[in-house]
Amino acid sequence: MQESCSLGKLRCLAVRLILVGLLTLILWLGNKQVSPLVSTYLDQSTQPVGTLSNLMRMASTSLYIMILLIAQSHLWASKLLSKARQTSSCAGNFKKTSSQVHPDQLTQGWITGLLLASGFVASLIVYGNPRGMYPTHFFSPRWLLVRPIKIEAYTALEKSPDVVVLGSSRAFTIAPSYIYETLGYTAFNASVEGMLPYELPVFFRFLTDQRDNNLPKVLLIEAPPYLADEISTQRIPSSLLPYLPVTETLHFVYDRYTGLFDLEHLAESIFSILRTAEANVDWTFQEDGKGILPPTTQAGLNQSLEQAIANGPPHCQFPTFRTQSHYQELARLAAKHQISLVFVLTPYHPHYYAAHMEVGSPFDICKTRAMEWLANFAGQYTNIWVLDFSLLERIQGIENEQGFYDHQHITEANANLLINAAADTLRQAYQAALDLRNR
Amino acid sequence: MKIASQAFLLIFLPIGLVTYWLILRQARHRLIFLFVLSMLFYGLAAGGYLLLLISLSVTTYWVAHKKWFGAGILLNLAALGIFKIGDFNLEHFDWLLDALNLSVETSLLRLSLPLGISFYVFRHIGYLLDVRSNRYPPSDQLLLFLTYAAYFPAVSAGPLSDYRQIADQLSNIPKTPNTEIIQNGLLHLSTGLAKKILVANTLQHALEAGLYGDSLSKTGLIWAWLSLLVFAFQLYFDFSGYTDMAIGISLLFGVVLPPNFDNPYQATNLTQFWQRWHISLSSWFRLYIYLPISRGLLRRFGAQHKALLETLANLATMILIGAWHGLSWPYLLWGGYHGLLLSLRPLLNWRILSISSPRRLAQALTFLAILVGWAIFLSPDLPFANHLFTNLAGLHGLGAITEILQVYDKFTLATLVIAATCSASGIVEAKNIPVVKRPWYFALWGTIALLCILQLAESVEFIYVLF
Numbered sequence: 001m002q003e004s005c006s007l008g009k010l011r012c013l014a015v016r017l018i019l020v021g022l023l024t025l026i027l028w029l030g031n032k033q034v035s036p037l038v039s040t041y042l043d044q045s046t047q048p049v050g051t052l053s054n055l056m057r058m059a060s061t062s063l064y065i066m067i068l069l070i071a072q073s074h075l076w077a078s079k080l081l082s083k084a085r086q087t088s089s090c091a092g093n094f095k096k097t098s099s100q101v102h103p104d105q106l107t108q109g110w111i112t113g114l115l116l117a118s119g120f121v122a123s124l125i126v127y128g129n130p131r132g133m134y135p136t137h138f139f140s141p142r143w144l145l146v147r148p149i150k151i152e153a154y155t156a157l158e159k160s161p162d163v164v165v166l167g168s169s170r171a172f173t174i175a176p177s178y179i180y181e182t183l184g185y186t187a188f189n190a191s192v193e194g195m196l197p198y199e200l201p202v203f204f205r206f207l208t209d210q211r212d213n214n215l216p217k218v219l220l221i222e223a224p225p226y227l228a229d230e231i232s233t234q235r236i237p238s239s240l241l242p243y244l245p246v247t248e249t250l251h252f253v254y255d256r257y258t259g260l261f262d263l264e265h266l267a268e269s270i271f272s273i274l275r276t277a278e279a280n281v282d283w284t285f286q287e288d289g290k291g292i293l294p295p296t297t298q299a300g301l302n303q304s305l306e307q308a309i310a311n312g313p314p315h316c317q318f319p320t321f322r323t324q325s326h327y328q329e330l331a332r333l334a335a336k337h338q339i340s341l342v343f344v345l346t347p348y349h350p351h352y353y354a355a356h357m358e359v360g361s362p363f364d365i366c367k368t369r370a371m372e373w374l375a376n377f378a379g380q381y382t383n384i385w386v387l388d389f390s391l392l393e394r395i396q397g398i399e400n401e402q403g404f405y406d407h408q409h410i411t412e413a414n415a416n417l418l419i420n421a422a423a424d425t426l427r428q429a430y431q432a433a434l435d436l437r438n439r
Numbered sequence: 440m441k442i443a444s445q446a447f448l449l450i451f452l453p454i455g456l457v458t459y460w461l462i463l464r465q466a467r468h469r470l471i472f473l474f475v476l477s478m479l480f481y482g483l484a485a486g487g488y489l490l491l492l493i494s495l496s497v498t499t500y501w502v503a504h505k506k507w508f509g510a511g512i513l514l515n516l517a518a519l520g521i522f523k524i525g526d527f528n529l530e531h532f533d534w535l536l537d538a539l540n541l542s543v544e545t546s547l548l549r550l551s552l553p554l555g556i557s558f559y560v561f562r563h564i565g566y567l568l569d570v571r572s573n574r575y576p577p578s579d580q581l582l583l584f585l586t587y588a589a590y591f592p593a594v595s596a597g598p599l600s601d602y603r604q605i606a607d608q609l610s611n612i613p614k615t616p617n618t619e620i621i622q623n624g625l626l627h628l629s630t631g632l633a634k635k636i637l638v639a640n641t642l643q644h645a646l647e648a649g650l651y652g653d654s655l656s657k658t659g660l661i662w663a664w665l666s667l668l669v670f671a672f673q674l675y676f677d678f679s680g681y682t683d684m685a686i687g688i689s690l691l692f693g694v695v696l697p698p699n700f701d702n703p704y705q706a707t708n709l710t711q712f713w714q715r716w717h718i719s720l721s722s723w724f725r726l727y728i729y730l731p732i733s734r735g736l737l738r739r740f741g742a743q744h745k746a747l748l749e750t751l752a753n754l755a756t757m758i759l760i761g762a763w764h765g766l767s768w769p770y771l772l773w774g775g776y777h778g779l780l781l782s783l784r785p786l787l788n789w790r791i792l793s794i795s796s797p798r799r800l801a802q803a804l805t806f807l808a809i810l811v812g813w814a815i816f817l818s819p820d821l822p823f824a825n826h827l828f829t830n831l832a833g834l835h836g837l838g839a840i841t842e843i844l845q846v847y848d849k850f851t852l853a854t855l856v857i858a859a860t861c862s863a864s865g866i867v868e869a870k871n872i873p874v875v876k877r878p879w880y881f882a883l884w885g886t887i888a889l890l891c892i893l894q895l896a897e898s899v900e901f902i903y904v905l906f
Contacts, residue, residue, distance in 0.1 A: 061637045074875040106622050106881045107618060108878065
């Protein structure tokens with residue numbers, strides 16, 4: 001009896017060792033064989049990150065089913081085992097039965113599973129860092145991250161420029177050198193991709209913090225008031241943290257924390273690691289902040305226009321209380337630092353404009369209300385102007401591929417024409433800032 | 440904030456649990472903390488409507504002491520009515536307005552429905568009726584009552600619970616957590632997340648394209664029945680997933696909430712279905728609506744018309760349940776449909792729906808009857824309902840498989856099969872899943888919970904929160 005019990009225990013041990021060995025072999029083989037296959041599969045996929053995240057969803061569902069099957073099998077096995085125990089002489093030698101597992105160990109097991117899985121996922125995300133949200137730089141970010149580039153370039157300037165361009169990628173091609181040639185004002189282009197209304201006062205504080213006695217005179221701001229009232233700090237670099245108000249700082253911390261628990265983010269990270277992906281961007285930037293994109297062809301422009309028209313008009317909403325408060329804060333800071341603000345809408349391509357923005361269209365009605373609000377707002381101050389160049393003819397601009405990259409991004413040629421059209425206003429704004437400082 | 444959100448699961452809940460069990464030691468402090476958590480949760484989720492919740496709850500507490508039960512019930516119903524009707528569009532009654540030659544603004548107040556109002560109003564009314572019938576005395580602790588009314592795991596969409604059940608537990612919060620209850624809570628939370636995120640969300644995304652997106656252009660028997668099945672399991676997994684999460688979260692704080700689902704699609708007749716689907720709501724309606732109506736009718740008209748009177752009581756109750764979901768024709772018709780079918784058994788002694796039939800056949804027929812009801816329930820308007828029913832009847836042919844596979848891909852179909860199999864086996868309810876008392880098993884559930892949390896960013900709102 002004793003001997004058969006020992007053999008039984010040895011058998012158990014042997015089975016467990018074999019299982020562990022098999023698992024290790026599978027993982028090793030998997031890594032050697034499956035990773036190249038996955039890489040090839042991703043190469044052939046038109047949306048590799050989406051494919052990866054779908055695969056992970058399927059894997060999650062499979063794990064759920066597996067757990068249910070394990071539970072059900074265990075129930076059946078337990079019933080068989082309890083029958084076997086009743087007849088077995090080894091009953092007393094069975095070590096850890098389920099009743100002997102301390103209840104706390106089960107809770108600890110759950111927490112351990114959660115923490116181990118979280119740690120693994122978070123490590124992958126931080127290691128891949130596809131969105132540049134964390135201080136690791138093993139791989140190029142998959143997003144266009146212009147803020148750190150512009151912040152570094154601006155900080156490196158010896159002297160504050162007279163004019164600073166703020167706004168979104170629609171203002172990337174406004175050339176500081178052309179502003180200097182035309183108006184004699186030094187300039188810097190601090191526009192960043194997807195700038196949101198809440199970032200205006202943040203960037204303002206950053207700009208004015210650089211050189212106390214020598215501030216810019218004019219901010220040329222491409223930031224339509226009808227933008228979405230979002231606060232997303234995913235693209236905000238840590239160098240801007242000191243300039244964020246408390247609520248946005250909390251958002252910053254929240255975004256980075258929850259960013260570690262995002263399936264899409266994980267998929268992007270794995271993709272970056274597997275493919276050593278290059279940044280998904282074409283823009284490069286000069287020292288003065290001007291953005292350069294490889295020129296497009298007329299066919300490329302037409303294709304882009306077709307796609308944009310099919311996607312519908314841009315989002316438009318009347319400025320919410322929160323958006324209005326950002327503009328008010330900006331005006332307060334401008335008054336305090338004696339800086340003039342010139343808000344400008346850059347042109348949309350005429351075909352896109354005709355498709356979605358003509359007078360009477362829903363977008364036009366919304367935009368008109370928003371711009372009326374902005375005009376009323378500006379009218380309360382002597383140092384704020386508004387220029388609406390959303391119609392190309394207002395800058396006598398170029399319609400073909402010489403003037404546009406797509407439905408809303410203008411080339412340097414059109415950006416120069418915009419500066420020509422805004423020249424008088426910029427001079428007035430510059431003078432107004434000087435007058436404020438000379439009082 | 441929602442309970443299926445990263446903000447809740449990654450910040451609110453861990454901080455709440457650590458504070459509750461590790462920092463606060465006294466039962467009274469823990470009760471106050473639960474109250475604060477509930478207020479904070481509701482405030483973050485519903486904003487200014489927190490004042491409505493507090494004022495209604497305080498008023499209910501006060502009128503119970505004054506024995507002004509009628510006034511309290513009317514006030515709560517008025518609050519519910521204003522928001523339900525405020526969201527109601529009089530276009531549904533165009534035909535009546537035309538007949539009466541009336542020209543009325545067809546959209547009324549257009550108020551957004553405060554989060555959980557349907558549920559906390561019912562809690563208040565249930566409390567008032569219980570105190571009135573001397574089931575228990577009125578609460579003498581305002582804090583206890585407010586915590587019960589606004590209890591955050593259940594405030595959004597239930598389950599509804601008896602005041603005494605919850606108050607007893609809140610008054611006797613143990614010093615140390617009961618390990619079995621905590622384990623149960625973790626399993627419920629993990630199961631609920633899996634059902635909601637892995638199954639219900641997948642089916643919901645498929646429905647957006649397959650059923651609601653440009654639906655009038657889709658035809659075919661296969662499309663119609665497939666869409667109906669997807670809807671039926673999406674609704675079940677969504678709501679039961681939410682309930683499991685709510686129960687699990689509550690268990691983590693040591694409070695046991697009543698179950699809300701018990702394998703409803705395994706019911707052998709519709710009476711059993713309503714004993715297994717949204718149990719807390721159907722129990723509430725049975726106790727406070729159906730029984731008083733049927734008793735009143737019997738007293739008034741006598742027992743000789745018992746079957747007819749019970750039919751009327753059934754119809755009235757079920758139509759009210761339909762109206763509770765929304766004041767629109769599909770919900771009212773759905774309620775009436777169930778009321779009629781529930782009444783058919785005693786009225787016609789229809790054996791085919793009785794328990795004496797072979798169990799699987801009875802389950803299949805009951806499931807079919809439920810599906811037809813869902814077809815009414817899910818129709819946003821009559822043209823859609825007409826289109827769906829004509830396709831269910833096969834009047835537009837079978838439909839092209841390739842087109843169907845474009846909207847319901849293989850992953851969706853696999854998820855549907857999983858959902859159906861789990862429902863058929865009974866393993867879908869958290870309380871029915873066999874527990875393997877091994878740490879590695881619980882670790883797997885912890886991993887599943889994390890995998891679900893990763894997918895929360897794209898999660899769809901729980902459907903019953905919208906009611």
